Amino acid sequence: MISARSLSLRRGTRVLFEEASFLLNKGERIGITGANGAGKSSFFELIRGRLQPDKGDLTLPVGLEIAHVAQETPALDQSALDYVLDGDPELRSIERDISAAERDEDGMALAHCYEQLGVIGGYEAPSRAARLLHGLGFTPGDETRSVATFSGGWRVRLNVAQALMCRSDILLLDEPTNHLDLDAVIWLQEWLSNYPGTLLLVSHDRDFLDDLATQILHIEHGKVQLNTGNYTAFETRRAEMLAQQQSSFQRQQRDLARIQGFVDRFRAQATKARQVQSRLKALDRMVLISQAQADTSLEFSFQRPDKSPSPLLKLDGIAAGYGQEPIIEAVTLSINPGDRIGLLGPNGAGKSTFIKLLAGVIPSLSGERLPAQDLKIGYFAQHQLEQLEPEQTALWHLQQLDLRASERDLRNYLGGFGFQGERALEPIAPFSGGEKSRLVLAMLIYQKPNLLLLDEPTNHLDLQTRDALSLALQEYEGALVVVSHDRYLLRTVADDLYLIADGSVSLFDGDLEDYRRWLSQHRHLIQSSVRTKATPDKTVPIKQQRQDDQDRRKKVKSLTAQIEKAESLMNKALVERQSLEQQMAASGLYEAADQQRLKDLLKRKHLLDLAIETHEADWLQALETLESEQTEVVD
Helix, strand or coil: CEEEEEEEEECCEEEEEEEEEEEEEECCCCEECCHHHHHHHHHHHHHHHCCCEEEEEEEECCCCCEEEEECCCCCCCCEECCCHHHEEEEEHHHHHHHHHHHHHHHHHHHHHHHHHHHHCHHHHHHHHHHHHHCCCCCCCCHCCEHHHCHHHHHHHHHHHHHHHHHHCCCEEECCCCCCCCCHHHHHHHHHHHHHCCEEECCCHHHHHHHHHEEEEEEECCCEEEEEECCHHHHHHHHHHHHHHHHHHHHHHHHHHHHHHHHHHCCCCCCHHHHHHHHHHHHHCCCCCCCCCCCCCCCCCCCCCEEEEEEEECCEEEEEEEEEEEEEEEEEEEEEECCCCEEEEECCCHHHHHHHHHHHHHEEEECEEECCCCCCEEECCCHHHCCCCCCCEHHHCCCCHCCCCCHHHHHHHHHHCCCCHHHHHEEEECCCCCCHHHHHHHHHHHEEEEECEEEECCCCCCHHHHHHHHHHHHHCCCEEEEEECCCCCHHHHCCCCCEEEEEEEECCCCCCCCHHHHHHHHHHHHCCCCCCCCCCCCCCHHHHHCCCCHHHHHHHHCCCCCCCCHHHHHHHHHHHEEEEEEHHCCCCHHHCCHHHHHHHHHHHHHHHHHHHHHHHHHHHHHHEEEHHHCCCCCCC
16 A cells, blocks of 8 residues: 655755655554654655655555645634535535536536435535534534634644545544543544544554554654554564663673773784784674664653642532533532542533632632642643743743752753753743643642642653653652543553543542443433432422433433434435436436426435435434433533
């Protein structure tokens, strides 16, 4: 499928990789790994034909459809659904041809267009696009909103949906999980596992790579290596290889030192001349083994908090939300030193709202938030990256926290976060998102908090930094509450998982695999009741509550029946329309004698088009109503 032969690529004077030869077969799922700046994104540009190799060849079969996630999304007036449908260029081309044929009253061309539309599944395209949007976390009704009304993170999701909409042979995904929450990541992983084409994936999410990749293409120190298996298998083999290489290097260095020592001692002795010459020839013939080199890893750690009162923070019957509308209610929780809490919950359930409540960023609507006198919170959220001063240096930002600290100590500290040497003295404006995240983490850790609140701390961080953060958090002596789509981080640092759903916060009895199953059930709307309040209304009699529950179940059952009926009617109409299109494809139909029959067929087809559109609208409406019964509040 994709063949590289002696491939070399430079950016400016820097060699990204050279003399790379490999073959990527059709249907493989390849994880592209390497340090930031190694050349992963440039490799994607090579595949797309936007860059040319400096040496060697990269060949792909002619006519392949390559899909990728756009980096920018203009503020368009078109609806989100139409924007996603633009991801299928063949669909849009046929739609334009249909409009032209209708305008020209060209029956033969129109029949051909409708036949092609059926072949590519064009009639089902809107419902397929809607399912992509729903899977990526968009709520019912978002399909009709204009692209311009979405924030930057949600526009990235629109770009992902557009790339998935394309019926591609090759799909290029560069960090697709950065702006997703956990439930969207799990959905995307399941979708990609069934993708029939060749997937090339750049990701710093270890679990995502492990579950998807069948091969790993690793770029390191200008070399490209293709390995069979997932990321963990590659990392294990790489560690073994580096250990063997370092052992061989050290053994050879000892041999070199011994031989050179003999030569130096006996070079001037005529009686040893033959032995000296023999050893000099051995040195000349020896193939030198290079010292093992791995990507530079970060190592940082949290200092022990000055004080650790117990409990650090208590919530007593608290409710939180925006305006007067609660998102979570009746929450009672005590956080003590050493607690490790990971927050789970579907999109819009209130995870970020809850962590803001813990941080004191938003007030409670009712109940009490009771912090300890010596509580010291370290709160990480993505908006804090925007609050950094772009014209100032990393050192300056740290100095604002401790004006009495020496520059030498602060620069040594920053070196542990990857800001070595002059990098600590450069303005941060051109820093990458990962570097800014590291700086915010460095500032947070420096303050020695006794309660860490982390809301998606791994966005933009590479694998090495994520591993360093995971290790540091495992040794951290304070309490931790974390929201993250990185399952590896959750699994390694969280002792307890709390589920935020249906307005309540409760201990989740299970692991992340159990949560995946719970989320699948939630997503497919098999729950039979709307969200349950943590504290039911005591004024409603039990008999009435039972009647309400029965009414809800009837409503869900009725909506499910409506969805099935609309889908059945739509499929029936599609089959009839396909039959009509086959009749319209007959060449004799366009003779003068059959004009009336052609008109009858076109009229019937027009009615079927309207019916399909109506059934599809009924299907979407019933689906949206059913989903709104399950989730009524969005973050």
